[in-house]
Amino acid sequence: MTGVDWSSSPGVVTLPSGVTVRGRRVADVVSPADFALILAPGPTPDWPYRRIRWPDFWLPLDRADALDALREALRGAHDGRRVEVACRGGIGRTGTALAALAVLDGLPARQAVRWVRDHYHPKAVETPWQRAWLQRLPTP
Secondary structure (H helix, E strand, O other), X not given: OOOOOOOOOOOEEEOOOOOEEEEEEOOOOOOOOOEEEEOOOOOOOOOOEEEOOOOOOOOOOOHHHHHHHHHHHHHHHHXXXXXXXXXXXXXXXXXXXXXXXXXXXXXXXXXXXXXXXXXXOOOOOOOHHHHHHHHOOOOO
């Protein structure tokens, strides 16, 4: 699947560098990806994935593990793999992770919430602590 263009698929956003990443709900039936970050309990995809322990409406339980997983996903996207991020509702945690990927990809953190709401979902990043977590992300 590597290198297949999926830029017009639902939930796909283009990060600042031009690479694409898909956001979705874990229960959605979707075309396969090459790698997934799963942010909620529930079904797992038939393709390689990594699960981040991230309670609904909160933050990752292990910040270092979450940053490592986000960086792994970003490297995959830069290598031409189809990368996706999924949580139960596909908005809060997924939106926060997509915003984090954009920051790690070069977007100023102060623009992350507006960017993900404009490009992915208008209610992405649901809580004040998710917004604060994005502001504390390391810059590239």
